Each structure stands twice: as C-alpha cells, then as structure tokens.
Amino acid sequence: MQRKLRLRNREDFSRIYRHGRSFANSQFVVYWRKYPQTEQFRLGISASSKLGGAVVRNRLRRMLKEIVRHNAHKLNEGIDLILIVRKPALTLPYIEMERSVLHVLRKAGLLKGSNPSDRSPGKRGPGGGRPKSAGALPRAFICL
Template sequence: MLKRLKKNHEFQIVFQEGKSFANRQFVVYVRKQNGKPYSRLGLSVSKKMGNAVMRNHIKRYIKEIFREFADRLEVGNDYIIISRKPVSTMTHQEMRKSLVHVLKKARVLHDSRKIPQL
C-alpha cells in the first residue's frame, strides 16, 4: 500500500534523516523504515517544468510508475521524488526507465531483473 507525504514537516524529516540518490532526471530521497506497515510517497515538481497542467501530468506519471512497482518496493519506507528539467520532455517509457534506474541505485526495488519492458 502506498500513501502520500503531504505536510512540510514530513518532507523535512525525510530530507534530514533519509539518503538521496540521483541521476540527470530525478532525485530520490529514501528514509528507511518509517515504522508503518505501508510506504509513503512525496512528489516535488518545480514551476520551471512548465504550467500546472504539465506539472500535474508529470506527477500522475510518477505515481503510476510507483503503483506499478509497489509490490517490488521495500515496505515501510518514505520516498520523495524530485523531478529535474529533462523530465518535461521525456516520454512515459523514458521516465519509467529513469526512475527504475534511480530506485535500483537506492537498492529499494526488489526482483529488478523481472521488470517488464513496455
């Protein structure tokens, strides 16, 4: 099960206590074991990425990718995804590949050999 990080103080705890992993498109902060039986996801998409429609589109894609891999992610972690400028011109498949790459770097995506290609 995946819930959302919404409050500023929740984000600050992850920024302070978590570890960051990045590539050119995404920065992922992971705070291991939040003490809950579910993981939480926070998203940050800058206004530099485009208008509200574009930013919401990017957030929907990221949430969909996380839902797709929810059963392969470590349970009980907090995740914050910060998207960088190149994401605004990427396709869904490219975003998916890039996000999977960062999650593998963070070692929170299990059974990564069996990730289906679209």
C-alpha cells in the same frame, strides 16, 4: 495511488530531506528514509515551478504516481521516499520515464533484491571521485 501511501505534511518532507539519504540520475532525484511505522512505503513527489505551469507539473506527478503504483510490488516496505523531477524528464515518453524512475530506485537500493549503490555519500567536488591506486601518478593538465 492510495491516500495512505502519500506524503502530504511539510514535517514529513522536512524530516526526509534533513535525515534521509539521496541518489540522483539526470531526470530524477530520490530522497528516502526508513520509516518502520508503516507496513508499506509512502511517496511524495516534488515538481518545481521552474519545470512549467501547473498543468505540466500535475501531469508529471500523475505519471510518476502511476509508474510507482504499477511497480509498487517491487519497492521495499517501511520507507518514506520523495521523488524530485528534474528538467530533462519533461521530454521523456512514459516508457523511458518508467525506466529512469526504476533506475534511480534500483541504484538507491529501494527495490526488492537490489543493493544500495557502492558510491560513498558526501564525497563530492574536487578529490571526491574514484580512489587512486597506490602506484598511480597524478594527472597533469597543460594549458596553452
């Protein structure tokens, strides 16, 4: 991946975390923010030390950079994005990892021709699920 397409500054990461949007699946989290000053996208990858040693984390980063490089023509321009690796991604073969990355990017609306997910941001926790229909009765739970 070209050097100019990488996010390396702490300020860039902080700006995206603070003001960007996010979407996740079980293997990856993507944070993104529009950044029209660039003609292409810029990518940062975050792999926690909880995933394993430096060899494991660097291997994951290299694989993700290669996946993004091969699919760069599918990504929208003018965005900064950060991919965060989760623990379940460690066991995935390359093909499955590519599918998972493309899935999270598609759901986030970052691929050309895809719309953002219809999930409303900020609605998490109790009561944050699907909207109830007008005639629906509340569910009852019986504890014995």
